[in-house]
Amino acid sequence: MQGLAPSDIFLFEDFRLDRRGGLFRRDDNGAFVPVAIGSRALDILGVLIERAGEIVSKDDLLAAVWPETVVDYSNLTVQTAALRRVLDRGRSNGSCIQTVSGRGYRFIAPVTRSAVGACSGTPVSAHEHLWVFSRDGVEPSVLPANERSSEPRPSSILSAERRQLTVMICDLVGSTMLSSRLDPEDLREVIAGYHRAVSEIVAGFDGSVGNYMGDIVPVCFGYPRAHEDDAERAVRAGLGVIDAVARVDLKHAKLQTRVDIATGVVVVSEGSAQERSVVGEAPYLAAQLKVLAEPNTVVIAAGTHRLLGGLFEYRDLGAVEVEGAAAPLPAWQVLRPSAIASRFEALRGSALTPLVGRDEEIDLLLRRWTRAKTGDGQVVLISGEPGIGKSRIAAELEGRLHPESHFRLRYSCSPYHQDSALFPFIDQLGRAAGFAPNDPPAARLEKLEGLLARAAQPGEDVAFIADLLSLPASDRYPLPNLSPQRKKERTLEALIRQLEGLARQRPVLMVFEDARWIDPTSRELLDHTIERVRSLSVLLIVTFRPEFQPPWTGQPQVMTLTINRLDRRDRRALVAQIAGGKTFPEEVVDQIVDRTDGVPLFIEELTKSVLESGVPPVGIPTTLHDSLLARLDRLASARLVAQIGAAIGRQFPYGLLLAVSDLPEDELRVGLAGLVASDLVFQRGAPPDAVYSFKHALVQDAAHGSMLRGTREQLHARIAEAIEAHSPTRAVRPTLCRGRARRKICRLLGQGRPEVGRPLGDGGSGSATAKRAGPAGAAAGYP
Numbered sequence: 001m002q003g004l005a006p007s008d009i010f011l012f013e014d015f016r017l018d019r020r021g022g023l024f025r026r027d028d029n030g031a032f033v034p035v036a037i038g039s040r041a042l043d044i045l046g047v048l049i050e051r052a053g054e055i056v057s058k059d060d061l062l063a064a065v066w067p068e069t070v071v072d073y074s075n076l077t078v079q080t081a082a083l084r085r086v087l088d089r090g091r092s093n094g095s096c097i098q099t100v101s102g103r104g105y106r107f108i109a110p111v112t113r114s115a116v117g118a119c120s121g122t123p124v125s126a127h128e129h130l131w132v133f134s135r136d137g138v139e140p141s142v143l144p145a146n147e148r149s150s151e152p153r154p155s156s157i158l159s160a161e162r163r164q165l166t167v168m169i170c171d172l173v174g175s176t177m178l179s180s181r182l183d184p185e186d187l188r189e190v191i192a193g194y195h196r197a198v199s200e201i202v203a204g205f206d207g208s209v210g211n212y213m214g215d216i217v218p219v220c221f222g223y224p225r226a227h228e229d230d231a232e233r234a235v236r237a238g239l240g241v242i243d244a245v246a247r248v249d250l251k252h253a254k255l256q257t258r259v260d261i262a263t264g265v266v267v268v269s270e271g272s273a274q275e276r277s278v279v280g281e282a283p284y285l286a287a288q289l290k291v292l293a294e295p296n297t298v299v300i301a302a303g304t305h306r307l308l309g310g311l312f313e314y315r316d317l318g319a320v321e322v323e324g325a326a327a328p329l330p331a332w333q334v335l336r337p338s339a340i341a342s343r344f345e346a347l348r349g350s351a352l353t354p355l356v357g358r359d360e361e362i363d364l365l366l367r368r369w370t371r372a373k374t375g376d377g378q379v380v381l382i383s384g385e386p387g388i389g390k391s392r393i394a395a396e397l398e399g400r401l402h403p404e405s406h407f408r409l410r411y412s413c414s415p416y417h418q419d420s421a422l423f424p425f426i427d428q429l430g431r432a433a434g435f436a437p438n439d440p441p442a443a444r445l446e447k448l449e450g451l452l453a454r455a456a457q458p459g460e461d462v463a464f465i466a467d468l469l470s471l472p473a474s475d476r477y478p479l480p481n482l483s484p485q486r487k488k489e490r491t492l493e494a495l496i497r498q499l500e501g502l503a504r505q506r507p508v509l510m511v512f513e514d515a516r517w518i519d520p521t522s523r524e525l526l527d528h529t530i531e532r533v534r535s536l537s538v539l540l541i542v543t544f545r546p547e548f549q550p551p552w553t554g555q556p557q558v559m560t561l562t563i564n565r566l567d568r569r570d571r572r573a574l575v576a577q578i579a580g581g582k583t584f585p586e587e588v589v590d591q592i593v594d595r596t597d598g599v600p601l602f603i604e605e606l607t608k609s610v611l612e613s614g615v616p617p618v619g620i621p622t623t624l625h626d627s628l629l630a631r632l633d634r635l636a637s638a639r640l641v642a643q644i645g646a647a648i649g650r651q652f653p654y655g656l657l658l659a660v661s662d663l664p665e666d667e668l669r670v671g672l673a674g675l676v677a678s679d680l681v682f683q684r685g686a687p688p689d690a691v692y693s694f695k696h697a698l699v700q701d702a703a704h705g706s707m708l709r710g711t712r713e714q715l716h717a718r719i720a721e722a723i724e725a726h727s728p729t730r731a732v733r734p735t736l737c738r739g740r741a742r743r744k745i746c747r748l749l750g751q752g753r754p755e756v757g758r759p760l761g762d763g764g765s766g767s768a769t770a771k772r773a774g775p776a777g778a779a780a781g782y783p
């Protein structure tokens with residue numbers, strides 16, 4: 001798809017209208033801010049401007065703006081009045097839209113056609129997605145008028161989904177000025193360089209670049225693939241975009257960007273014309289924030305801020321009145337990633353509720369600590385699913401050891417630094433040395449020397465570690481000239497010597513978090529450390545999720561501790577603790593206890609959502625949404641199967657699934673195998689008699705909630721039909737999905753129930769759904 005034609009962008013007075021993109025903005029002291037105006041008024045303005053200086057008859061305007069609809073001239077009067085209110089605000093010499101009595105309207109202000117659009121023809125690669133941003137029902141003026149989908153697309157599982165998305169809008173600062181200053185060819189080069197810079201950064205964070213709208217680049221995080229950290233990805237990408245655009249090497253100009261980010265639930269539609277639309281509040285909010293973002297800053301809305309916790313440092317911009325917004329918008333400028341030691345601390349904060357259960361795990365760790373203190377070094381590998389409490393247990397141990405004299409070393413692997421050698425160690429050293437963001441290299445070197453001196457006499461090791469931290473060699477400890485391989489070996493040796501030096505003085509608790517993101521060189525260093533720890537006063541704890549296969553098991557000093565789900569008593573205790581003094585009705589506590597399957601993170605977030613909303617938990621808390629959907633998105637082929645299964649219930653039998661899905665049977669089996677292999681569902685028996693159950697009720701809810709209302713309704717009807725046809729006498733209702741969906745299916749089942757006792761497999765209705773289940777469906781018997 002090609003970008004804008006040159007004639008699509010018009011400049012007049014302080015305004016800039018991008019007709020094709022539907023963007024109408026005003027220059028507000030150098031910042032182009034969106035102007036809130038209805039789409040009809042914008043269309044009228046477009047026609048008048050296109051024919052500026054000419055009289056445009058009312059009939060021509062009506063035909064252009066309300067094609068195929070008979071409307072009264074009074075509509076024109078209303079819309080031109082709205083336009084004049086916006087356009088003539090600063091004018092002293094009458095309106096720029098002249099009424100020519102009995103003949104029509106004429107636009108009289110001078111208009112320039114910008115050449116910016118010529119540059120936006122940057123081809124969109126196959127991996128980029130074309131987005132149309134809109135808001136349910138209300139279409140703000142910043143949206144591309146002629147690309148809005150006028151009709152909702154048919155609700156099929158494949159054509160549209162409800163998702164939580166983080167939307168980022170990048171805006172090139174001063175593009176109007178550039179367009180008037182530069183030759184069109186140079187301008188083309190500038191815009192293409194800008195687009196390239198944005199796309200490259202966004203690709204690194206797995207975001208989807210939308211349809212370039214000249215100097216605006218919309219980006220989505222969370223579709224087509226969700227990640228548990230989409231909001232963080234967006235902000236890191238935003239900070240990266242600002243750097244990258246500033247570095248775009250152009251002889252003509254130094255470029256600056258503004259980046260605005262908002263998160264919210266949207267409907268994403270896949271169009272037949274390879275065009276996706278995103279409808280919801282997030283794109284709208286991101287566009288509104290534009291007014292607040294200064295050049296070269298990232299501004300985020302409340303929804304995004306909530307998901308980020310302490311991962312970044314912010315400047316609170318307060319709640320700001322924005323033209324066109326219903327209420328003042330709270331917003332924050334993101335300054336930089338925070339220096340907090342771990343994701344756990346950044347996301348969960350330091351004010352934790354008391355630990356529930358886990359006595360055995362803590363006892364075991366304390367016993368290992370006692371052994372480690374005597375020089376019999378120990379390694380405990382803590383494994384468990386996301387949110388089960390691995391970091392919490394490590395933090396609890398740190399707390400318990402607080403009164404004892406020891407050194408504590410904390411290392412965190414990061415999904416963003418899996419390719420940077422020794423990142424967890426570099427990061428730990430920087431924090432321990434107390435590097436400040438603006439420290440010059442000499443000051444950092446001095447701090448580092450002070451830190452390293454605590455473990456050992458300063459020597460050549462300082463040079464290797466300083467080099468690791470990209471600090472210049474000092475005169476005192478020059479870096480020997482070695483091959484890269486030898487240099488790496490000497491660096492690893494220096495780091496091990498540091499640990500040995502500390503352990504000689506006091507016992508060391510070393511916590512190494514999130515090993516699934518470990519880089520290869522850190523892995524190598526950890527191999528050496530685990531080997532060396534045997535004869536040191538060190539307890540090393542390594543945490544990771546089950547998908548990481550630790551290579552260190554089998555050694556005598558190493559043990560694995562798998563963290564299991566909390567039992568029902570502990571779940572209730574955790575709910576009560578998070579609720580503080582508030583008492584929930586028993587059935588609400590039961591719901592939380594049932595839906596969260598003993599995962600403390602889920603219990604925490606569901607309880608908080610009840611506290612905030614004051615109603616029983618419905619839907620999925622925004623804080624869990626990305627992480628739950630990410631699990632489904634990892635398996636594109638299986639997601640559809642999971643969605644259909646979810647509409648049936650926590651448990652779904654093969655036969656019923658086959659009956660209600662349109663998928664060919666072999667595809668269905670492949671999808672199911674994928675779900676089982678990725679541990680999202682358990683399987684009992686083999687097809688056609690197999691019964692599947694979601695491992696987590698919340699994953700089922702996420703799959704169910706990602707379907708549009710219409711799709712769900714269609715599925716529920718099919719499910720009811722299939723149940724009726726094949727299992728009229730079975731007590732199926734209790735195993736169906738919960739809440740409204742279940743009530744709906746039960747209601748459908750109640751309507752026109754067939755006579756009791758019809759044999760299984762005899763569809764009666766003869767419908768395709770019923771027939772499809774065939775003997776497999778009958779054999780499954782829909783438990």
Ligand SMILES: Nc1ncnc2c1ncn2[C@@H]1O[C@H](COP(=O)(O)OP(=O)(O)OP(=O)(O)O)[C@@H](O)[C@H]1O
Pocket residue numbers: 344348352353354355356357358384385386387388389390391392393544545574600601604
């Ligand atoms: N036993 C517990 N008692 C009270 N709160 C808990 C308990 N276990 C975990 N939590 C809380 O649950 C949340 C998730 O725990 P945590 O971050 O430790 O999980 P994790 O297993 O490290 O997850 P990840 O794999 O994402 O790192 C935290 O807020 C933590 O404080």
Ligand SMILES: [Mg+2]
Pocket residue numbers: 344390391392513543
């Ligand atoms: Mg953790």
